[in-house]
Amino acid sequence: MGKASRERSARERIAEQRKLEARRDKQVKTLAVAGGALALIAVAVGVVVMADAGKDEPAYTGPLAPTSRQDDGSVVMAKEGVTAPVLEVYEDFQCPACKGLEESSGNTIKQLAAEGKVKVVYRPFRLFGQDPLKGNSERAANAALCAPGDNWIKFHDRLFAEQPKEGKVGFENADLISWAADYGVSGAAFESCVNNGEKGAQVQAMTDHAFNTAGVQSTPTIVLNGKNVTDQAWSGDDLAKAVQEAS
Amino acid sequence: MTETRGEPDVEAWAESGGRERAAWIGWVTFAARLGLAGVLFWAGWTKFTEPVVLQRQAVDAYQILPEALVGPVGVGLPVLEMVLALLLVVGFATRLTAVISGVLMALFIAGIASAWARGLAIDCGCFGGGGPVAEGETKYLQEIVRDVGFLALAVWITVFAPGRLAVDRKLGL
Structure with a gap:
């Protein structure tokens, strides 16, 4: 092998080596960038998920304010003598967002009423007009009207807890009766009221009231002294603040 | 022509196919991002x-x-989407980001198709909202077509990454 060709092959080897190194550098850089991007995604998502996990509304386990049934079918929850401010809750037991609001702010509403800071009026009605949602909604609203006004809140909470998934038939009369029995609501009159949909006319009247008189467009709708405060009501803290300002 | 072109060939073509063509593709990729x-x-x-x-x-x-995953996905997904958007705008880890975005779109399409096939009546909740809607008010087909369009953008970016005005390019990737 001549000197020239030896030099050339050495140069080629060096060039090849450099190319290899350059490629390896690029690979390392690509991996580093990808790792950086993944880390950024993981941290951002992780922080929000963790923050949310620790933010469940504290359960309210204290005593409830007394509840009573009104002539129009609504249920008032208020400490004796408390007449203002008035917080009206328009809800449908089949409506997932209503269940959501119960989860996010239901405890706050109970606590505010128990502390005498607000008079709560529950106005369940039938939002849905198509089966199976309509039937579920109708049976639950009927049973909620059949149940007596005192100790009503526990049955109300149970209905949301047992809410059927979209597209499924649920809130069967037999189930409604057995859930009510857990809270001391039973007897032939109650069973017949549930089984025969005896409160159907009142459910319709409450539905008409919600749509036509109160101008409810969607559920849940939370009204404080006649003003729609649904946006604030999604957060227990914001709702408490709104009630504070209204009193 | 009998030659078949796989992705790497298209990429090579994009990079070496003449200055004008490469510039054109780079800008389209930027626009897609x-x-x-x-x-x-x-x-x-x-x-x-x-x-x-x-x-x-x-x-x-x-x-x-x-049940246990509904909460984390519910709050995590919006953040994931926003971070992916940020990475796409600046062009950082562009190809990886486009792949993740594409997989996400494919999952959305599968989810919507599954809801449709099971006869559920829901809103996809793609841009907020979501939850049940009245039967006859579902928009599954439009939602799927729209997401297929976004999936196409993600595929384009994956093939021609990173495109113009990308941090990746500044880093020599």
């Missing part, structure tokens, strides 16, 4: 600014995930 980023950010933002319970409810309405 902005477009996909805009959609992702908007979708993430509208969900992120909603009450948490509604985010959860939108996920829950699909009746696919187990």
Whole structure:
């Protein structure tokens, strides 16, 4: 092998080596960038998920304010003598967002009423007009009207807890009766009221009231002294603040 | 022509196919990044600014995930979308980001198709909202077609990454 060709092959080897190194550098850089991007995604998502996990509304386990049934079918929850401010809750037991609001702010509403800071009026009605949602909604609203006004809140909470998934038939009369029995609501009159949909006319009247008189467009709708405060009501803290300002 | 072109060939063609053609593709890729980023950010933002319970409810309405995952996905997904949007705009880890975005779109399409096939009546909750709607008010086909369009953008970016005005390019990738 001549000197020239030896030099050339050495140069080629060096060039090849450099190319290899350059490629390896690029690979390392690509991996580093990808790792950086993944880390950024993981941290951002992780922080929000963790923050949310620790933010469940504290359960309210204290005593409830007394509840009573009104002539129009609504249920008032208020400490004796408390007449203002008035917080009206328009809800449908089949409506997932209503269940959501119960989860996010239901405890706050109970606590505010128990502390005498607000008079709560529950106005369940039938939002849905198509089966199976309509039937579920109708049976639950009927049973909620059949149940007596005192100790009503526990049955109300149970209905949301047992809410059927979209597209499924649920809130069967037999189930409604057995859930009510857990809270001391039973007897032939109650069973017949549930089984025969005896409160159907009142459910319709409450539905008409919600749509036509109160101008409810969607559920849940939370009204404080006649003003729609649904946006604030999604957060227990914001709702408490709104009630504070209204009193 | 009998020659078949796989992805790497297209890529090589994009990089070596003459200065003008490469420039054209680079700008289209940049535009695709902005477009996909805009959609992702908007979708993430509208969900992120909603009450948490509604985010959860939108996920829950699909009746696919187990209860324990509904919450984390509900709040995590909007943030994931916004971070992906940010990465696409600046062009950082562009190809990886486009792949993740594409997989996400494919999952959305599968989720919507599954809800449709099971006869559920829900809103996809793609841009906030979500949950049950009245039968006859579902928009599954439009939602799927739209997501296929976004998937196409993600595929384009994956093939021609990173495109113009990208941090990746500044880094020599």
